[in-house]
Amino acid sequence: MTKTHLPAKFHDAVVKWQQTFLPDYDFLIENWDKYFPRDRQFELCAFRELGICNEVECGDAEGEPKRTKAAALHPEQAGHLLGAIRAQASTEFGSIQQHQLTLARAQNEEEQFWILRMMAEELRHGYQMLHLLLDDDWSSVTDASSEDLVEETLSMRTGSHILGAFNVDFDSFVDNAVFCALIDRVGKYQLNMQRVSAYKPMAESMPQMLREEAFHLAAGVVPLRRWMEQAARELPYVSTSDIQKTINKWFPRGLEMFGDERGGGTNVRFGLKPMKNLEAQDLYIEEVGKLVRDLNMRYIRARIPGLDLAQAEQVLNRILADRGTDQGIAWEDLVHLPDRAFFRRRGVPAFELAGWQGESFEDLPSYLEHLRRHLPDAYRASRDFRHYVEQAQKLTGGEVTLREAVSAMPGLRRVGGVCPCSKSVRWVAETPQSGAAAGDSGSAA
Numbered sequence: 001m002t003k004t005h006l007p008a009k010f011h012d013a014v015v016k017w018q019q020t021f022l023p024d025y026d027f028l029i030e031n032w033d034k035y036f037p038r039d040r041q042f043e044l045c046a047f048r049e050l051g052i053c054n055e056v057e058c059g060d061a062e063g064e065p066k067r068t069k070a071a072a073l074h075p076e077q078a079g080h081l082l083g084a085i086r087a088q089a090s091t092e093f094g095s096i097q098q099h100q101l102t103l104a105r106a107q108n109e110e111e112q113f114w115i116l117r118m119m120a121e122e123l124r125h126g127y128q129m130l131h132l133l134l135d136d137d138w139s140s141v142t143d144a145s146s147e148d149l150v151e152e153t154l155s156m157r158t159g160s161h162i163l164g165a166f167n168v169d170f171d172s173f174v175d176n177a178v179f180c181a182l183i184d185r186v187g188k189y190q191l192n193m194q195r196v197s198a199y200k201p202m203a204e205s206m207p208q209m210l211r212e213e214a215f216h217l218a219a220g221v222v223p224l225r226r227w228m229e230q231a232a233r234e235l236p237y238v239s240t241s242d243i244q245k246t247i248n249k250w251f252p253r254g255l256e257m258f259g260d261e262r263g264g265g266t267n268v269r270f271g272l273k274p275m276k277n278l279e280a281q282d283l284y285i286e287e288v289g290k291l292v293r294d295l296n297m298r299y300i301r302a303r304i305p306g307l308d309l310a311q312a313e314q315v316l317n318r319i320l321a322d323r324g325t326d327q328g329i330a331w332e333d334l335v336h337l338p339d340r341a342f343f344r345r346r347g348v349p350a351f352e353l354a355g356w357q358g359e360s361f362e363d364l365p366s367y368l369e370h371l372r373r374h375l376p377d378a379y380r381a382s383r384d385f386r387h388y389v390e391q392a393q394k395l396t397g398g399e400v401t402l403r404e405a406v407s408a409m410p411g412l413r414r415v416g417g418v419c420p421c422s423k424s425v426r427w428v429a430e431t432p433q434s435g436a437a438a439g440d441s442g443s444a445a
Ligand SMILES: [Fe+2]
Pocket: 092, 121, 122, 125, 187
């Protein structure tokens, strides 16, 4: 693995950003050994893996040498790639801003410290993406200078990020954990797919990011397990209903990060990713299903301490089979995977009136009542939720088309004159009302 840094002025710009948005960074470094005595001390730098595959692994150019320069890519291919790098950079910096909102509210110091480490690693991921932008010449696909590209990334705020999930505010530490368990898991899929990228510097950037991503998933899953077990012992902290509602808040946004279910073919042809959107989304849903099952198993075993693994499986299967009650544990006491069409605003099921368990609704008011019951209270007070409701109402009233409702979210600040590419993957949202109307005001998604 090689280690490099950005040119000094850009490195300093990231450090300045960190001082503003990740003020606990020094505390992390000073206390690193207390929590992670066996792990290498964190460093803000870019890593490149050595010895990765030299040949394009999928698409039209399969078998040809991987490209080491953007100029060697087909312009359309380079455009897609640039869009993906910028979107990735935006998510890395964006998630730090979200986590910071509720970081201080953790009940447990270790859980908090894990989140803090994860945030520092997201900073490094953003740094890694900036390194990809600055280490090559992208002038064939953008008029933006290096300064513009860095400036644009570092100036985004929650509400102006490229992907919807990074524009949703956190309301409690439950969001920190569920976000890591669900949204970082999407990140893991994206990184894994980009590991085959026909653009070699991208492929070389992925292995270390993936190692770090495994820790991010744990930073989410470990507290969730603990909360499920505490809830089973009737401790009054985080309830299974709190966890369920928070899953309902984030899971639809996670699904949308894969892009429209009908797209992704272009990336495969270009050799940038090995899977289309739906294929990757299916695998993700299966994996989250396993996580949910694991949480329920822990709940059941904490609630009935004498059960062995096989017995607990039987109890769980019986409860799930008839949505009933077994040994005093009701279906409602457990957590469940929301339906893939639930609360969507993009992709194939966008604005369908699909309930969290796949129920269908006759009219919008009864659907909104359903959302009221199944989303967290604090989230329903957010601009993001309000925006969804308003678009759904306009759509029902015939004031906007489905296409307009879909592309109205998230309301983006204009992104410095750069082609937003990657339409098939929907990394980048269209902004029909760009300019003033989509500015900083209440258009955050
Ligand atoms: Fe990351």
